[in-house]
Every structure is written in structure tokens, then in C-alpha cells.
Amino acid sequence: MELDRTKLLDAYRRMKTIREFEERLHVEIATGEIPGFTHLYAGQEAVAVGVCAELTDEDYIVSTHRGHGHCIAKGCDVTGMMKEIYGRRDGLCKGKGGSMHIADFDKGMLGANAIVGGGPPLAVGAAIACQLRRPASGEGRVSVAFGGDGSCNQGTVFEAMNLAVVLGVPTIFVFENNGYSEHTGADYAVGSKDITARSAAFGMPAERVDGSDFFAVHAAMQRAVARARSGAGPSTIEATTTRFYGHFEGDPQNYRAKGEIERQRATMDCLARFRATVAADGSIAAAELDAIDRAVLLEIDAAVSAARAAPMPSESELTTDVYISY
Amino acid sequence: MPQLSMRDAINQALHQEMERDPRVIVLGEDVSGGAGGTSGQREASGGIFGVTKGLLPRFGAGRVIDTPISESAIVGAAAGAALAGLRPVAELMFADFVGVCMDQIYNQVAKFRYMFGGKSACPVVIRMAMGAGMNMGAQHSQAIYGLLTAIPGLKVVVPSNARDAKGLLIEAIRDDDPVVFFEHKALYPRKCEVPEEPFRVRFGEASLLREGADATVVAIGRMVVFAEKALDALAKEGVSCDLIDPRTTSPLDEETILESLENTGRLVVVDESPPRCSVAADIAALAAGRGFGSLKAPVVQVTAPHTPVPFSPALERAYVPGPQRIEAAIRQVLGRNR
Numbered sequence A: 001m002e003l004d005r006t007k008l009l010d011a012y013r014r015m016k017t018i019r020e021f022e023e024r025l026h027v028e029i030a031t032g033e034i035p036g037f038t039h040l041y042a043g044q045e046a047v048a049v050g051v052c053a054e055l056t057d058e059d060y061i062v063s064t065h066r067g068h069g070h071c072i073a074k075g076c077d078v079t080g081m082m083k084e085i086y087g088r089r090d091g092l093c094k095g096k097g098g099s100m101h102i103a104d105f106d107k108g109m110l111g112a113n114a115i116v117g118g119g120p121p122l123a124v125g126a127a128i129a130c131q132l133r134r135p136a137s138g139e140g141r142v143s144v145a146f147g148g149d150g151s152c153n154q155g156t157v158f159e160a161m162n163l164a165v166v167l168g169v170p171t172i173f174v175f176e177n178n179g180y181s182e183h184t185g186a187d188y189a190v191g192s193k194d195i196t197a198r199s200a201a202f203g204m205p206a207e208r209v210d211g212s213d214f215f216a217v218h219a220a221m222q223r224a225v226a227r228a229r230s231g232a233g234p235s236t237i238e239a240t241t242t243r244f245y246g247h248f249e250g251d252p253q254n255y256r257a258k259g260e261i262e263r264q265r266a267t268m269d270c271l272a273r274f275r276a277t278v279a280a281d282g283s284i285a286a287a288e289l290d291a292i293d294r295a296v297l298l299e300i301d302a303a304v305s306a307a308r309a310a311p312m313p314s315e316s317e318l319t320t321d322v323y324i325s326y
Numbered sequence B: 001m002p003q004l005s006m007r008d009a010i011n012q013a014l015h016q017e018m019e020r021d022p023r024v025i026v027l028g029e030d031v032s033g034g035a036g037g038t039s040g041q042r043e044a045s046g047g048i049f050g051v052t053k054g055l056l057p058r059f060g061a062g063r064v065i066d067t068p069i070s071e072s073a074i075v076g077a078a079a080g081a082a083l084a085g086l087r088p089v090a091e092l093m094f095a096d097f098v099g100v101c102m103d104q105i106y107n108q109v110a111k112f113r114y115m116f117g118g119k120s121a122c123p124v125v126i127r128m129a130m131g132a133g134m135n136m137g138a139q140h141s142q143a144i145y146g147l148l149t150a151i152p153g154l155k156v157v158v159p160s161n162a163r164d165a166k167g168l169l170i171e172a173i174r175d176d177d178p179v180v181f182f183e184h185k186a187l188y189p190r191k192c193e194v195p196e197e198p199f200r201v202r203f204g205e206a207s208l209l210r211e212g213a214d215a216t217v218v219a220i221g222r223m224v225v226f227a228e229k230a231l232d233a234l235a236k237e238g239v240s241c242d243l244i245d246p247r248t249t250s251p252l253d254e255e256t257i258l259e260s261l262e263n264t265g266r267l268v269v270v271d272e273s274p275p276r277c278s279v280a281a282d283i284a285a286l287a288a289g290r291g292f293g294s295l296k297a298p299v300v301q302v303t304a305p306h307t308p309v310p311f312s313p314a315l316e317r318a319y320v321p322g323p324q325r326i327e328a329a330i331r332q333v334l335g336r337n338r
């Protein structure tokens, strides 16, 4: 299925929203106003959006510590997210979660996760629910487990992949290979240096795509989601990508070669590549994308202003949302 | 005597023990950093808190091992290496990740010596950063020493200052039992005088940090710092208390606590964990049992609430037991409630 103009414009808007959200956070974090530590998704937008473009609110995703992009791609409210990151009362999780724990169940977003490898088993469970509720004829719902190259070395992830294959449930494992887990290179930590082959060895279709090419990610996701919805079981997509910032804000990144980020920003920018593709086939005029850029800037600006003006949670909230308080 | 931060004191202990004993190895995620990076620079981090800096250049990648994100394998491999004669120091970046590798700690490491009829020693140290106060959220902020204190076979260390941290870590590395070593993130930059030469702080020996007549305050880890603040404030009103830092929650120095209680008759226990089945509850039970005859007032426990750690600074501030709550608890145990 080709994406129509509306969907293409929507995909671009979401990628741009993620980029602007993260670029702005980079600036705001430097002011010291944002609590905790934050992992920016800038550079990887085409993965989240290429995958989530095939999902509805009834499909599930589980996310990671680097989760802002997944949230936005799945349709989470940007202002609610910003308020959460600022620790405010009406953030998406009342300020109790923070950057690493944003969840929005109405959107099928089952939560970012600060435990590396914590999410994939949850995605398999969600897929069991999808499979049980599968209509007798027609398409079922699916779950997506986002994870990094580092996460694929965690035992829980192996277990989840095997279980998904054993049960034949509709989970799509998406490994965003940005080359690093914290300060360690993927070529060191992934022993075989090949996440796709490793995933295939569990007994499911697995393919590697260029994660800075929205169209490539989306095409792979279309194949995986078609299998999952039709009851043909799980798949893996490994998307090679890069992060434009450090592991977390404040990371000096001594492990990266000088000029690497500049080079990657020049050659692996998914927004620029999207623009080039649609310009080449004439499907969308640059002016339309420029208009989106301007609108997104205003939206993020408004989200930051709203977050900064929003009230903090009151102390009484400390002991709510838990079954009992001693 | 030189002033060292707790970070540097632990780092110094690791250097000195690795120097002294070639069987000591260090393994964990990014303990050096930079492996497989594009800059070619090894030791890109030296641990995300900088605690293991300098070890790789000095002792090499054979003894300073960067691992993939695989906590079960980290702890299990450390234990296996210990069974085979090494003295590994494994690092979990955050104490919260104990959840991932609990079997290796709880069913493997802790049980070997007893279950194998005393035939094996498992001299492994598992270091981990813990604690709330830095807005790191529910999965990066917990103080879970109580959970591990409950496991027979493990020794559990919770230092409150740089000097003790050094002496306790050296003791931990030389000890033949498995030791879980909790480092409060907020204590890493705090400095005090630390002897340059290697020294040992014995397990099961509490330190009596202050002496006073009115009550006994037992505080653990970072809570010691807050208890001192509370006691400073109360000193202005003429209140003086014993302040006891158990330093190890397993073994626990029961005698020092009971002796103090005999003198004061009143006990406040301060613990950063939630209250149920906690170290605070354990010490309160000690007072209610062997210490019963000394008690002049109900024991007061100051703990975190029975909730996960919240993210928002507004909530986390209220979560962590601070000086004001400790001060109020001491007033309460003295019957001086306003």
C-alpha cells in the first residue's frame, strides 16, 4: 500500500515534531530547569514514524529510556509529554513518571521503560491479548517492541523473541541500531555484530533497513505488520540509525570519532532525505513542508511555555495511585 | 590526611586491591567504556559515575572487563570466576537492575557456601549505585539494601561516608563471602578525610558518630548525613543523642545499638527504603525484643512511604526522609511534640 499525500504529510509532521521536541529539550536542559536525566531521540525519527505509520490506537507499542520519539509517533499529546518531562501535575503521568516513563494507554502506548530489556516481554504479552481477540476473519491487532542495539544483549529480550515465535503471536521487534549502548560500541557488545541474523535464528523473518530512510523503514514495517495482522507471527526489523546527541544530555561522547556527528547530520538526516525523496518524485512541494516546519516550531514553543507555567504536583499526590500508604 | 570524595575513595580502594592481589578483577557495563567506539579512545567513561576511572589503563582489559547489557551474565560470571579462584568485583550501574539478575544473586551466589556443605567460598563483591534525590525516576532511584539484607548468605554494606566506603570495600574484597555493596549516588561527591594507605573496616561493627543522653538515632547510608543535620538543629535546644551508623546491615551490630538503647531508652531509626520488612523494621524489632527492658517510649521509624519513587522534584522531595522529618521523629520519641 502506497502512502497517500495526507499520510506522507502526517509522517513528515511527526518526524519534524520529534526533531523539534528534542532539539528544544537539548536547549532547555542546558538551563537546568528540567529535572533528572534525559535521552534524546533526535536522528532516529524515521524509525519511530516509519513503524508507527502502520499502527492504530488499538495496536500496542512498548518503548525504551529513549522514548520521546516513540510517544510522538504513536500520537501522544506533545504538551502532556512536555509537562511530564518538567515534572508537572498535569503531565501525561501526573509528573510521577518523567522522561523515561511516559505512557498513554488510550494511544496504545504501554510505556517507556528505564530497564533495558524490560519492554519486549510486555510486548509479547500484549500480542497474546491481540491474538486472543483476533476476529475470526480479517485483521488482528499487533504489538511493537522498540529496543536498542544494546538491549538485544539482554536475556529478557532473547526470552521474549523465542516466546513470540513459540506462540506465533503478532509482535514486531524493532531494534534501533544507533551504534552505541551508552559509551560502548555495538560492534563490541553484539558479539556476532549482526542483530538481524541473530533475530532470524530465533525462527522469524528479520530484515535490516536504513533507519534514516523513512520509506525503507515503512516498507519493512508494511511487510512485518501484514504478517502479524494475518496471523503469521512475529518479525524483526533492525534499523541502522544514529543519535545526534550523547547517550544522555551531558555525555561528553569521547567514544565517538571527531566529526562523526556532523558527518551523520549531513548524510543521515531523515528529514532531509524525506524532503529529497518527495522533491524527486514531485509528490509534495517544499513550501508545504516549510509550512509544517513553521507550525511545528510554534507547537513546541507553546508546549514548553505551557509546561513551564504548569503547577507542580501537590505533596498529597505522593501516596495516591498505590493500593495503600503506610 | 587527604580529603577524598566517596567516588575517589572507592576508586582508590579498587586500585589498591587490584595492585595487591592479581586475582581481583572488575566487570560491568561501561566500567571503562569506549570499546567498539569510533574514536579509538578506551576508557571513554570510567564508569558512568567515574568510580572505575584509571583501572583499565593500569590493569588492562583482561582484568577490567566491559560487558554488554546483561546483568544476569555479569553477576553469574563474577560468581563463576569466584568459584574458580578469582576475586571479582561486579558492578551493576544502578541498584534497581538487581531485578534483572536476582536469581544469580539470590539462588546462586548467596547459597553456594552453605548448600555445598561449606566446600566453596564465593568471594564476589557486587557494587551498585542506589538512592533517590536526583529525579531519576522509579526505576533508577531505589534504596533496596533491605531486600538483600533479608537473604541468608549475603553480606550487605551501606557506607555513609568516603572513609568508611574505602575501608569497607577493601574488607569486602578480602572477605570470602559474597558482599553486596551499596553506594548512594548523592554521597559520591561528598568529601572527608581518608587515609591514603589501605585499611579495613570490619563488618558488623557500627560506628558511634555522636554521643548523647536523650535518644538513640540509628541511620543508614545517606540518612546519616540528614540525621546529623537534624541533631545539629536539636543541639540548639539542648537535645543530645547517640548517632549510630551500622555500616553493614548484614551482619548487623546489634550490641552497639542495644548498649546505646540501655543508656537512652529511646530509639529512632532512619531508613531510605519503604517501611515494610525494612532494615528499620528489623532494628525496631530488635529493640522490641532484646531491647524491650530499656525502652521508655515507642520506637519511631522514619522511612520513605510505601510507594515507588516519584519523578517530579516536588514529590521526590517529600519521598526522601529529610532532616525535618528526622527532627520531628526525635521530638516525638522524646515526647516533645508541639
Ligand SMILES: Cc1ncc(C[n+]2csc(CCOP(=O)(O)OP(=O)(O)O)c2C)c(N)n1
Pocket (backbone or CB within 6 Å): A065, A066, A114, A115, A116, A117, A147, A148, A149, A150, A151, A152, A178, A180, A181, A182, A247, B029, B069, B071, B093, B097, B100
Ligand atoms: C537493565 C539495565 N541495565 C543497564 C541500564 C543502563 N542503561 C541505560 S540505557 C543503556 C544503553 C542502552 O543502549 P541501547 O539499547 O543501544 O539503546 P540506546 O541508548 O542506544 O537508545 C544502558 C546500559 C539500564 N537502564 N537497564
Ligand SMILES: [Mg+2]
Pocket (backbone or CB within 6 Å): A148, A149, A150, A176, A177, A178, A179, A180, A181, A182
Ligand atoms: Mg544503541
